[in-house]
Amino acid sequence: DFLHICKQCFILWLREKQFSLFFCEVQPNETLTNLKAESDTLKTKLEDERAKLHDVELHQVAEKVDGLGQFIMKTRRTLKGHGNKVLCMDWCKDKRRIVSSSQDGKVIVWDAFTTNKEHAVTMPCTWVMACAYAPSGCAVACGGLDNKCSVYPLSLDKNENLAAKKKSVAMHTNYLSACSFTNSDMQILTSSGDGTCALWDVESGQLLQSFHGHTADVLCLDLAPSETGNTFVSGGCDKKANVWDMRSGQCIQSFETHESDINSVRYYPSGDAFASGSDDATCRLYDLRADREVAIYSKESIIFGASSVDFSLSGRLLFGGYNDYTINVWDVLKGTRVSILFGHENRVSTLRLSPDGTAFCTGSWDHTLRIWA
């Protein structure tokens, strides 16, 4: 949509005045056709290079692994309390608490084990599309159509108005699609409908780094569990999944094989790969060292988009929440579907594994959250 591209560039132009980006100065004598031709040639060359080292498929290597038996997972808890579509959720490090946000602006902190609600905040905007729990468990971050990401310290005093202590951290020029704390309570990573991701200092609200490269809305992000802990992956409406260096702001890898918007990205537990879920009804696995897509998880009978994905602790299973109200469980290595879970009465919008891998939680447009184990 070129109107969108115009808006994007205007923003970039503004930003360029403030921060020097890695968009290089365009050579005046390079015509558009020449550049386009060069870009296309390089792309073909890249695909050839990638293909050269692709000597085996994942399911072939996985032939020697035992197949998975019958899989029984049930809803163990149903959390009712949201008055409208649940859009996002996140786990606390204590393995039992969660925060969830919904279309009516409510953000609720639950003890999912007892199903008690512990805190509730009403945001001044609707469609709170992103929420995250701080690593310390003392705060939550959320945002959506207000274009901001705000941090609420969780007060112990039940009578205290949480909204009063709210701290505005991130400011985008379009809706906030996802947010995540980095290793501490002090920094937040955000992605937005304005096509950018950004890293913020919570205390001062200062922008520490911005990430430009998507040519449409960025819908999701995930931080890498790597040793040197400095990268993250983002997925967007431009069908691209980009891997970024948090320190320099550069896009270090890019994958474009999906046929539609990428709604969710999640790293494989080892950090060497990541999975993505998309509106094209497939989930895909991308290997970072091989620099290519290595598996597609799809079935002819699945025609609705995948909204949210996560791995089990060992990385053997991939759980996908879909827009057809179901959850499909995939064998990551063999590429087959192991199980399909029913229960929600509307789209599954968010899905996350608990920190110790004992269960996963799903949030849905049917106003509820479910814990599965």
Place this chain on the structure above:
Amino acid sequence: MERVIVAMQDPDMGVKMRNQRLLITVIPHAMTGNDVIEWLIQKYNITEEEARHLGGLLVQYGYIYPLRDPRSLLLRSDDSPYRFQTPYFWTSSRWPASELDYAIYLAKKNIRKQGELVDYEKENYSILHKRINHTWDFVVMQAREQLRASKQRRKADRIVLECQEQAYWLINKPCVNMPLYYHYTTTIQLRYYYYTTIIHRRALGRNRVKSSICLESFMKYSEQYLHHDPIMSGCLPSNPWISDDTAHWTINTDMVGTPTRLRVERWSFSFMELLNDSMGRREFMIYLEKEFSAENLCFWVACEDLRHGESSKIILKVEEVYKNFLAPGAARWVNIDSKTMERTLEGIKRPHRFIMDDAQMHIYFLMKKDSYPRYLKSELYKNMLAKAIVPQETKKSVFPFMRRQRHSSPSPAMVTQATEDDGKAKGAGPTGTSSTTNSQI
């Protein structure tokens, strides 16, 4: 969409074309709305509703335009005449519509007949007039030339061309309210392709690993962690979500006296696993102290704190780190290679969050390659492993319908606060609310 259009224009199998009457003039190669719908139903074996929907989209995107009432982009299922838009004007082949062309088009309309411009067109016209005033002479000149050329055409052709152009601009009119728009259209594209070129070049320069090696590592990882994955292998004594018993969590807390066997085993999977577990980190520190190399881990922890801490404390923290670990004669001096040390000391003059990255990585890999493997072979670790507990699996309760009481746990926020103010020394016992009472919010 274009595939459909091309099929529709096939002389044998396409939509029936006739000469259509438009008021007095006869327009060649036109068709009725009804024809279009009929053809779609036939060709794609769809219902009338779907055909109308699809046909409507074709009009909205500009591939077919109405001859009568051209401003209304609807497909009427009667004998209203329609025509195919010439490929020159297809939305996909032009990117994006130029401001200059639009200005010329509006000028033509204005000259041809005063008052022909509609409200929003008048607005756009005046905005453009202001913005590209320097080339306005050119615009007017072009408009006049084009009008003169079209006067020499047959009336039927002229009407057709006018309709084509009008349809095109209806759909593709550029947004003139953006500042510096004209400058941008080419800049956008140039930047986009320049950027993708850089990305592709960078990608080509990357070292790739063979698929067989990468994929093999997934097998290994899944196998290694199989028994640690509660969903795959269950967990001991039981999964809290299934049995309502929180024992599994209680025996795996940070402060527990004796860790579980699985937990201690996991420390041997990778250095990161050891460091990520606070108990593992504690044990490793004890080991390093015995080896007189504890300063390495302390340094690493201090660097992590710097990297992830508040921006306001950066300068202070860098000074601390320098004083404690890097300065000559420092109490806990760390052994970094001279080049890294030089670079770090130079960088400290202008401290920022990542200034210790190189040094931190050096020490991390030092520990990983040297101290960590020795720790795993040490008595300290072996003893830990030996006395680690393997919990009994909880037998399924005899009366499965009797649900256990689900107890609350202290909120992490509460625990942190309690350790801060010395008042509530015990950090709050369980608040003891049963699952039947819901807190009122």
